[in-house]
Amino acid sequence: MIEIRVDEEACNGCGLCVKDCPMGVFELKSSVSSPVHPENCMGCLSCHEICPAQALEHRGVVPCRRMYVSMKVCRMLNRVI
Amino acid sequence: MSESFINEAKQKFTTDLVFRAEDVPMRCDPPAEELEQTLHGLMQLNGYIIKSLEEIAGRGANAVTYRAGKKFGHEVAKYFEKKSDVEDALRELSYILHGQYTFEPWKPSDRDEYIVEENGSTFIYLVFHDCIVRQSCRRIGQEQGGPLCQTLCGYVVGAVEEITGRRGKLEIIHTGPNACLKKLILK
Numbered sequence: 321m322i323e324i325r326v327d328e329e330a331c332n333g334c335g336l337c338v339k340d341c342p343m344g345v346f347e348l349k350s351s352v353s354s355p356v357h358p359e360n361c362m363g364c365l366s367c368h369e370i371c372p373a374q375a376l377e378h379r380g381v382v383p384c385r386r387m388y389v390s391m392k393v394c395r396m397l398n399r400v401i
Numbered sequence: 402m403s404e405s406f407i408n409e410a411k412q413k414f415t416t417d418l419v420f421r422a423e424d425v426p427m428r429c430d431p432p433a434e435e436l437e438q439t440l441h442g443l444m445q446l447n448g449y450i451i452k453s454l455e456e457i458a459g460r461g462a463n464a465v466t467y468r469a470g471k472k473f474g475h476e477v478a479k480y481f482e483k484k485s486d487v488e489d490a491l492r493e494l495s496y497i498l499h500g501q502y503t504f505e506p507w508k509p510s511d512r513d514e515y516i517v518e519e520n521g522s523t524f525i526y527l528v529f530h531d532c533i534v535r536q537s538c539r540r541i542g543q544e545q546g547g548p549l550c551q552t553l554c555g556y557v558v559g560a561v562e563e564i565t566g567r568r569g570k571l572e573i574i575h576t577g578p579n580a581c582l583k584k585l586i587l588k
Contacts, residue, residue: 342575342582343509359510362528364577384503384530384579388444388540391437 322363323379324355330375337367337376441540444533448541451549462548470552474559481564487516487523487587490564497560502553503531507582523587528580535581545576554583561585 324345333351343360346353346367353375355361363381455462477497484490495504506515507528516525529535534553538545554571561569567587574582 357510362507362582363580364528364575364582365579366575366577369578381579382530384532384535386536387437387440388536390441391434 321359322361322381324358324361325377325379326353326355327373327375327377328352330373332373332375334372336370336372340366340370444537444540447549448537448543451547451552452541452543455548463551466548467551467555470555470557471559471562472555473552474556474561475563476559477556478560478563481560483566484564485566487525487565490561491525491527493564494557494560498557501531501533502529504529521588525585526574527583527585529583530580532581535576535578539578545581546573550576550581557583557585561587 331352333348333353335348335353337353338346338348341361343357343362345355345357345361347356348354361378363378365378365381368376368378451462451466454465458465478493481493481497484493491506498504504527507526508515516523532553534549535545537543538547538549543549550573554573558569558571561567565587569588570586572584572586574584
């Protein structure tokens with residue numbers, strides 16, 4: 321099962337993840353996003369991409385192949401990181 | 402300036418290699434960097450063709466690409482073994498799509514079965530993980546779920562129809578950067 325963690329300090333309660341998730345995985349509780357049904361997460365990572373605060377962390381997701389990222393960009397990122 | 406380029410190009414494409422009729426290339430092992438250029442070129446080509454088609458044909462582009470994909474699906478699956486069982490058909494489909502698309506059956510936690518029979522039709526949710534369509538869309542910054550995705554839908558439907566002999570439909574439920582959820586309906 322996919323495990324979702326929300327950085328409560330970073331989350332600004334915008335609710336974008338709640339709106340975007342087709343499976344209703346998230347709910348807003350006291351203006352902070354909370355994964356109430358993580359068992360329904362299919363690992364599409366839409367919420368991850370849409371979160372403006374980058375407050376979400378998913379564990380146990382099957383990563384898809386990302387061949388659209390060029391090797392040049394990867395090399396540059398590796399140098400920076 | 403242009404003359405020197407022509408000379409340069411001519412030199413680049415001149416070899417003394419003898420290529421006989423019986424010389425069939427047995428290996429395809431260019432370095433990864435050369436493969437990458439070709440792959441990205443193909444992704445861009447596909448993406449921009451579809452983007453242009455969408456601009457020209459508007460919403461009609463979806464129907465055109467869906468039909469094209471469906472025809473392709475029928476053609477590809479024509480030589481595959483016919484299966485009436487949905488699970489067997491999906492196994493066959495994963496074999497057809499191997500290397501291009503990977504998918505798994507999926508169900509929400511409150512549902513007991515993956516394959517649901519309802520009003521004479523059968524449906525199953527599929528999560529597509531690896532997808533060359535998604536990669537092409539993201540390569541050129543094109544939105545997912547458009548005509549290129551409809552090509553994949555048509556392709557899957559065509560293949561499934563050919564394998565099972567039943568009429569099918571594939572609905573896009575959700576698209577994401579790492580996986581997409583689709584609903585396969587067989588009538």
